[in-house]
Amino acid sequence: MYQIISKKALAPAIYEYEILAPKVAKKAKAGQFIIVKVDEQGERIPLTIADFNRETGTVTIVFAEAGYSTKKLGQLNAGDAVQDFVGPLGVPSHVDKLGTVIMVAGGVGVAPVYPIAREMKIAGSHVVGIMGARNKDLIFWEDRMKEACDELFVTTDDGSYVRQGFVTDVLREYIEKEGNPAMVMAIGPLPMMRAVANMTKEYGIKTMVSLNSIMVDGTGMCGACRVTIGGETKFVCVDGPEFDGHLVDFEEQLMRSRQYKSEEQQAMQQSSCGCGGGGKCHG
Amino acid sequence: MAKQIIPKKHPMPHQDPKVRAKNFDEVALGYTEELALAEAERCLKCKNPMCMKGCPVSVDIPEFIAHVKERKYEEAAKVIKRTNALPAVCGRVCPQENQCEKFCIVGKKNEPVAIGRLERFVGDYMVNKEAEIEKAEATGYKVAIVGSGPAGLACAADLARLGHSVTMFEALHTPGGVLMYGIPEFRLPKAIVQKEIQNLKKMGVEIETNAIVGQIASLDELLQEEGFDAVFLGTGAGTPYFMNLPGENYNGVYSANEFLTRSNLMKAYCFPQCDTPIKVGKKVAVLGGGNVAMDAARTALRLGAEDVYIVYRRSRAELPARLEEVEHAEEEGVQFLFLTNPTKYVGSEEGWLTGLQCIKMELGEPDASGRRKPVPIDGSEFVLPVDVAIVAIGQGPNPLLTKTTPDLETNKRGNITADETGKTSKEGVYAGGDVVTGAATVIKAMGAGRVAATSIHEYLMGKGPKKN
Numbered sequence: 237m238y239q240i241i242s243k244k245a246l247a248p249a250i251y252e253y254e255i256l257a258p259k260v261a262k263k264a265k266a267g268q269f270i271i272v273k274v275d276e277q278g279e280r281i282p283l284t285i286a287d288f289n290r291e292t293g294t295v296t297i298v299f300a301e302a303g304y305s306t307k308k309l310g311q312l313n314a315g316d317a318v319q320d321f322v323g324p325l326g327v328p329s330h331v332d333k334l335g336t337v338i339m340v341a342g343g344v345g346v347a348p349v350y351p352i353a354r355e356m357k358i359a360g361s362h363v364v365g366i367m368g369a370r371n372k373d374l375i376f377w378e379d380r381m382k383e384a385c386d387e388l389f390v391t392t393d394d395g396s397y398v399r400q401g402f403v404t405d406v407l408r409e410y411i412e413k414e415g416n417p418a419m420v421m422a423i424g425p426l427p428m429m430r431a432v433a434n435m436t437k438e439y440g441i442k443t444m445v446s447l448n449s450i451m452v453d454g455t456g457m458c459g460a461c462r463v464t465i466g467g468e469t470k471f472v473c474v475d476g477p478e479f480d481g482h483l484v485d486f487e488e489q490l491m492r493s494r495q496y497k498s499e500e501q502q503a504m505q506q507s508s509c510g511c512g513g514g515g516k517c518h519g
Numbered sequence: 520m521a522k523q524i525i526p527k528k529h530p531m532p533h534q535d536p537k538v539r540a541k542n543f544d545e546v547a548l549g550y551t552e553e554l555a556l557a558e559a560e561r562c563l564k565c566k567n568p569m570c571m572k573g574c575p576v577s578v579d580i581p582e583f584i585a586h587v588k589e590r591k592y593e594e595a596a597k598v599i600k601r602t603n604a605l606p607a608v609c610g611r612v613c614p615q616e617n618q619c620e621k622f623c624i625v626g627k628k629n630e631p632v633a634i635g636r637l638e639r640f641v642g643d644y645m646v647n648k649e650a651e652i653e654k655a656e657a658t659g660y661k662v663a664i665v666g667s668g669p670a671g672l673a674c675a676a677d678l679a680r681l682g683h684s685v686t687m688f689e690a691l692h693t694p695g696g697v698l699m700y701g702i703p704e705f706r707l708p709k710a711i712v713q714k715e716i717q718n719l720k721k722m723g724v725e726i727e728t729n730a731i732v733g734q735i736a737s738l739d740e741l742l743q744e745e746g747f748d749a750v751f752l753g754t755g756a757g758t759p760y761f762m763n764l765p766g767e768n769y770n771g772v773y774s775a776n777e778f779l780t781r782s783n784l785m786k787a788y789c790f791p792q793c794d795t796p797i798k799v800g801k802k803v804a805v806l807g808g809g810n811v812a813m814d815a816a817r818t819a820l821r822l823g824a825e826d827v828y829i830v831y832r833r834s835r836a837e838l839p840a841r842l843e844e845v846e847h848a849e850e851e852g853v854q855f856l857f858l859t860n861p862t863k864y865v866g867s868e869e870g871w872l873t874g875l876q877c878i879k880m881e882l883g884e885p886d887a888s889g890r891r892k893p894v895p896i897d898g899s900e901f902v903l904p905v906d907v908a909i910v911a912i913g914q915g916p917n918p919l920l921t922k923t924t925p926d927l928e929t930n931k932r933g934n935i936t937a938d939e940t941g942k943t944s945k946e947g948v949y950a951g952g953d954v955v956t957g958a959a960t961v962i963k964a965m966g967a968g969r970v971a972a973t974s975i976h977e978y979l980m981g982k983g984p985k986k987n
């Protein structure tokens with residue numbers, strides 16, 4: 237069991253947990269993820285490592301309640317524990333002194349962007365952060381991002397905070413003014429990453445995105461996470477999660493992310509496990 | 520005077536195909552004591568027992584059967600356990616028709632002795648008995664086992680018995696490897712596998728789940744920082760192969776590993792009580808003809824699919840699956856499309872699978888494997904309407920560990936190179952099972968685990984008493 241050391245509500249339906257997992261904390265690197273399974277009946281849910289502390293042995297995750305399983309995770313409190321917590325998974329981000337790098341975060345994407353931005357700055361890059369959300373309520377970790385970036389821009393879709401517009405609007409303005417950066421990295425919902433990749437392609441800027449495909453094991457065993465990169469099939473969990481945004485088949489990823497839409501609705505209608513082990517849940 | 524032999528094996532009691540096609544309970548119910556005794560009578564206790572030559576770990580078959588005849592089941596179990604740690608598992612999943620039973624003398628004129636069924640009988644008899652644990656004095660040496668499939672389990676058991684301190688690392692949240700996530704409950708009840716794992720724990724073997732070696736610690740770190748004196752790698756062949764056909768990423772196309780893992784390990788069959796969903800489909804095509812394909816097809820049927828097809832490019836005679844499983848699949852209503860090769864997936868605009876385009880094949884000249892090579896018949900393409908397709912054409916080695924251990928030699932398929940004693944190119948590191956041989960069988964993996972345990976023991980003893 238892995239204990240939840242602290243819980244914070246960052247925004248409506250967005251939580252930050254610090255989880256005691258010393259072995260994962262010891263090895264975690266920016267860009268990697270973990271898989272959490274809440275209880276015996278639980279799904280294996282992939283979540284990015286948003287932060288880690290090797291001294292306290294804790295790993296920070298930030299998640300938005302998307303469907304049944306993340307809602308169930310969100311119901312836990314500090315002091316509770318999750319049954320399984322495995323990682324670190326995936327290939328760490330390539331962090332280097334690269335000149336100017338623009339880190340674009342959409343929604344919950346701030347969480348995975350933050351440790352990469354921090355490491356990039358430590359490595360000596362000039363880090364420009366752009367974070368966007370639908371509205372003011374959904375903005376979090378602005379303070380952390382300020383620290384991790386040399387420059388930070390914030391935008392909201394509805395203009396309820398700082399300025400109105402999408403992250404791509406801010407990105408285009410920055411590029412038009414300052415010229416091409418060495419690299420853009422975008423993490424957030426698939427349509428947002430697609431929009432960033434389409435835009436940077438016009439300018440010929442190298443762009444990395446972090447894909448959040450549906451996964452089961454996260455160890456390369458099931459193939460659920462497959463994605464087409466430049467015409468080749470790759471597994472997000474072992475080959476990624478970061479890929480060259482200009483090579484990703486986003487249409488296919490969007491379509492694949494909808495695979496369990498109808499099952500998801502079915503799960504949401506049930507409140508708790510009613511099988512009491514008779515369904516062999518506990519077998 | 521020659522003994523009169525009953526020409527046929529005593530039949531195995533089974534769940535009715537119509538009933539069992541709708542549940543996950545075990546299909547073959549096992550011999551009763553009467554049946555086991557009667558079947559044991561068929562064994563001739565040959566002076567030169569050919570059956571043993573067909574057994575990859577040389578179980579002393581005539582001796583264990585002789586004990587069964589005398590109703591000394593614990594003695595029988597002891598004999599089997601000398602070379603095979605998991606009789607209840609192997610009695611169920613070994614391809615006996617290609618191993619021991621293929622060579623059985625009785626089988627020359629009649630049906631061979633049902634060695635597998637007798638092994639299962641003995642194994643099941645022991646499952647609920649407290650295993651007595653004989654352990655050597657502690658040596659002080661620490662061995663890490665990576666992967667808890669049959670190879671790792673067998674290796675761990677032997678090393679623990681020899682007095683070494685053993686820690687097993689498993690990537691998934693449940694130990695057992697393919698026995699847990701791949702082979703379905705109706706063929707191998709999970710309780711049996713867990714019972715064996717409990718026995719290992721009783722012997723003092725530590726099992727760390729959710730621990731991926733290569734990610735949580737490299738091989739070098741295990742050896743240099745975590746104080747392990749030797750390592751056994753039994754990481755299996757878990758990476759699914761796809762056919763690289765157009766449309767392979769449509770929604771509804773699964774690897775068999777994903778389909779079976781969702782159902783077995785994640786218990787998707789009780790969704791939504793359990794949280795992991797699975798798309799079952801009304802019409803399901805399974806690509807391939809091995810055990811994995813049979814398991815996927817029969818699982819789909821049990822989850823509620825109306826039509827399940829096995830699409831296989833050769834003919835029935837070449838099916839690589841265990842005969843028993845093929846027969847069970849047929850009885851349950853799985854439909855076989857032989858000499859049929861998939862060429863492309865057909866899908867809807869929204870990205871959902873709607874059909875599998877196939878071409879009919881005929882058998883031509885023998886190929887390198889000695890089997891007649893299937894060749895496509897021009898113009899015979901047709902589309903099989905299906906909403907789920909399950910690819911079961913094989914698996915390769917898991918790359919997680921080898922990627923982070925550059926000095927560990929692998930071949931061009933990514934399998935770890937090990938000699939016949941399990942020794943790899945790296946000092947103190949041994950390997951065995953599917954990760955060395957490519958996808959093979961439970962008994963071969965166990966055999967390799969045991970051989971490696973012997974060489975690890977020799978290696979450690981060669982270092983003299985453990986210095987602290």
Ligand SMILES: Cc1cc2nc3c(=O)[nH]c(=O)nc-3n(C[C@H](O)[C@H](O)[C@H](O)COP(=O)(O)OP(=O)(O)OC[C@H]3O[C@@H](n4cnc5c(N)ncnc54)[C@H](O)[C@@H]3O)c2cc1C
Nearest residue numbers: 282283284298299300302303304305306448449450493494
């Ligand atoms: C490497 C990786 C890192 C991730 N990091 C984070 C993170 O830091 N914070 C965070 O909030 N989320 C993250 N995600 C996404 C998160 O895993 C999903 O939101 C979660 O699995 C949804 O689970 P659910 O059961 O609540 O919803 P589901 O029941 O799975 O369904 C919710 C909806 O989301 C879709 N869906 C299912 N799984 C995923 C998925 N993995 N990604 C996108 N959509 C999915 C379904 O089709 C459904 O419509 C990450 C995903 C990956 C692969």
Ligand SMILES: Cc1cc2nc3c(=O)[nH]c(=O)nc-3n(C[C@H](O)[C@H](O)[C@H](O)COP(=O)(O)OP(=O)(O)OC[C@H]3O[C@@H](n4cnc5c(N)ncnc54)[C@H](O)[C@@H]3O)c2cc1C
Nearest residue numbers: 666668669670690696697701732755952953959960961964
């Ligand atoms: C569906 C299916 C049906 C089958 N049916 C039969 C049958 O009827 N009869 C038969 O004889 N054989 C059958 N087989 C084949 C048989 O199961 C395998 O040959 C056997 O399990 C191989 O054992 P193994 O110990 O080498 O590996 P596995 O059983 O694959 O176990 C490897 C374990 O290592 C873990 N692992 C991998 N990498 C790491 C890492 N880096 N760190 C920690 N852990 C790791 C994996 O999670 C896994 O649990 C079947 C296989 C499948 C998939």
Ligand code: SF4
Nearest residue numbers: 562563565570623624
């Ligand atoms: S070959 Fe057949 S008859 Fe002879 S000992 Fe083996 S099982 Fe018995």
Ligand code: FES
Nearest residue numbers: 454456458459473
């Ligand atoms: S999640 Fe199973 S292979 Fe990537």
